[in-house]
Amino acid sequence: MIMPRGHQLLLPASPWFIGGSLLMALLVNMLVNMSLIGNAAWMPDFLALVLVFWCVHQPRLVGIGVAFLFGVITDVHQSALLGQHALTYTTLGFLAVMVHRRLLWFTVPSQAMQVLPLFVAARALELLVRMVSGSVFPSWWTVLAPLLEALLWPLVSVFLLAPQRRAPDPDVTRPL
Numbered sequence: 001m002i003m004p005r006g007h008q009l010l011l012p013a014s015p016w017f018i019g020g021s022l023l024m025a026l027l028v029n030m031l032v033n034m035s036l037i038g039n040a041a042w043m044p045d046f047l048a049l050v051l052v053f054w055c056v057h058q059p060r061l062v063g064i065g066v067a068f069l070f071g072v073i074t075d076v077h078q079s080a081l082l083g084q085h086a087l088t089y090t091t092l093g094f095l096a097v098m099v100h101r102r103l104l105w106f107t108v109p110s111q112a113m114q115v116l117p118l119f120v121a122a123r124a125l126e127l128l129v130r131m132v133s134g135s136v137f138p139s140w141w142t143v144l145a146p147l148l149e150a151l152l153w154p155l156v157s158v159f160l161l162a163p164q165r166r167a168p169d170p171d172v173t174r175p176l
Helices: 015-034 046-057 064-078 084-103 108-132 140-165
Strands: none
Touching: 015 046, 015 064, 046 064, 046 084, 046 108, 046 140, 064 084, 084 108, 108 140
């Protein structure tokens, strides 16, 4: 694959860093759900955001199976309908892997616009499963969550790609 002009060559991502970032996103989701905000409909799903990021950037390491595992863990933690988040995260992982080659050619702000429909589809699927199971409609503030997730995409990209941008062995004689 030919790199576009101006793109920096990245180091391989450490599987430990990928796993740690997914666990941190899971912990942030758990802390947000246990805080005063509770399970607010407008809160972004940080785990879904990090899952989509790694499904796009490392589809061989993070895919549908990892998304399903974290979905089941989220279902158990939130005492939700078992499989609700698993279905949502699995669908989100599938869609992210499906568009990952095309998505990487865009700039980071353009990527945010490209992943917005993925987050909207995930929220719609989660809402559909909730409504079919007999839950009440959360509120219209749930429309805000995918927008916040798309706005957080550039920030997540900067933080999660930072360890890959460092030089492997910094040297004054080496141009790359």
